Amino acid sequence: MRSLPALPKRLHGPSIWALYILGFLPAVWGFYLGATGRLPGNAVKEFEHLLGIWALRFLIATLAITPIRDLFGVNWLRYRRALGLLAFYYVMMHFLTYMVLDQTLLLPAIVADIARRPFITIGMAALVLLIPLAVTSNNWSIRRLGQRWNKLHRLVYVIAAAGALHFAMSVKVVGPEQMLYLFLVAVLVAWRAVRKRFLRWRRQGTAPMRSQARAG
C-alpha cells in the first residue's frame, strides 16, 4: 500500500499542536481585520460567514480521515480529535458572533430566529448536537464509554449534513459553493455505507496474489 513518509513519532504531539495553531489562524486573522475596520462592507457578516465556513471545513476534514486511510493507507487518525474540536470551537464562535456582534444580544429576536427560521433552527441543532461530542472528546470518556462512544460520535454525520444544509439554506440562490459542500458531505457520509464492502473486496482482490507469492 502506498503511503507518505511517516512522521517521526516524537513529532506527533507537536504536529497536533501545530494543527490547533494553524486552525485558529483564520478566526484570529478575520477578527483582527474586522476589529481594525479592514473587512469590507458588512464586517460583522463577513466575520460570521468566515467562522461558519471554517466550521464546515473542519467538520468535513474530520469525515475525510477514515476514507483517506481506507483509500490511501495514510493514517491521520491522531488529528481527528483536533479537527473535530476546531469545528466545535468555530461553530461556537460563529454563534457568539451572530448573538453578540450581529444581533447585539437582542434576545427576543435571537429566540424568534432560532424558532422560526428553518435554516437557523437546523444550524442551532447542529451546534447542540456537537456539545456532547466535544464533551466526550477526551481519552477518559473514550475508555469509559467504550462502544457507546463510537455510536455517540456517529452523530457527526448528522451534524455535518445539517451544517451543509444550513449553509445552502442561508443564501438567496444556491450556487456552486453550497453545492460543493453538500456534495462533499454526501460523499463522505455515503463512504461509511460502502467502506466495509470495499475493504473486503480489496482484501479478496489482493489475497490470491499473496498466496501465489508464497507458493513461488
Place this chain on the structure above:
Amino acid sequence: AAALEASKSTYRADDPATPEKDATTYNNFYEFGTGKGDPAANSANFKPAPWTVKVDGLVGKPREFGLEELLAFPLEERIYRMRCVEAWSMVIPWIGFPLAALLDRVEPLGSAKYVAFETVVRPEEMPGQSGYFQPLGWPYREGLRLDEARHPLTILSVGLYGKTLPNQNGAPIRLVVPWKYGFKGIKSIVRISLTETPPPCTWNLAGPSEYGFYANVNPAVDHPRWSQATENRIGEGGFFGANRRDTLPFNGYAEDVASLYAGMDLSVNF
C-alpha cells in the same frame, strides 16, 4: 465615473451618508456575480456608453432615449435611505430625475396600470450571465404600479456621490424607489414598458413566498428566513459599534407613500 452636476433637492435623509467606498464595493448585482464584492471586481469591461432606453407598451408616443437625452433631464441630488431585503441598509446621495418626468414624455394611455423594467443582457460583458451556473433568469425584470412609478420619490438615477454611476451600481441608469427593498431598484435599464397587468419580477419569480411584488420595507412582515424588524447600517460603527437599528415602515417614507396602499393588507401584499 465622471463628475456630474446636479441641483440639491429637498429630499435629504438626516442620516449621514454611507462612505462612498462601501456603497461602491458592497453590492448585489448578480449579473456580475453573487458575492457582494463581485460587481465591483467583475464589471470593469462593462460598457455603459453608448446606451439607449426603449420606452414602449401602452403609451401614446413610444420611443428610445439616448444617454445624452437622459442626462439632459433636470438632475437633482437626493439623499435616500436604501434598505436591502437582506436586512442591511445604506444612505446614498443619488443623482437623478423623477421617473414621472420620463413617463410624461411618452404619454401613458389610460389603460396603462403598471410599469415594467428590464436590465441589459450582455453575457460577454457580464460574467454572471454566462457559464454553467446562472443564479437567476435573464433579463432581470422589475415592475411598479403606475401610481408608484409616478410618485415624486421614485427616480431614475444616473449618478451617486457627485459622479456618474459606477458600473457596479447599475450604470448608466437605474431605478431608485426608496421605500421598497433594494432589489426593486433595477439596474442598467434598457427597456421600460407600460402594461395593463402586473409585470413579472425576477426575485418574485425566483421565490414568490420570499419576495413579493410590492416589496415595501416593512418591519412587521418578516422574510421567511430572517427578521425585517431591524437592520445593519453598513459603514457605521464597524465591528463593535452596535450598528443595528430598528427598521421603519416604508423605510421611513410612510408619510409620503403610505396612502398609496390604503385599504391593502400589507402582510398579504408584501
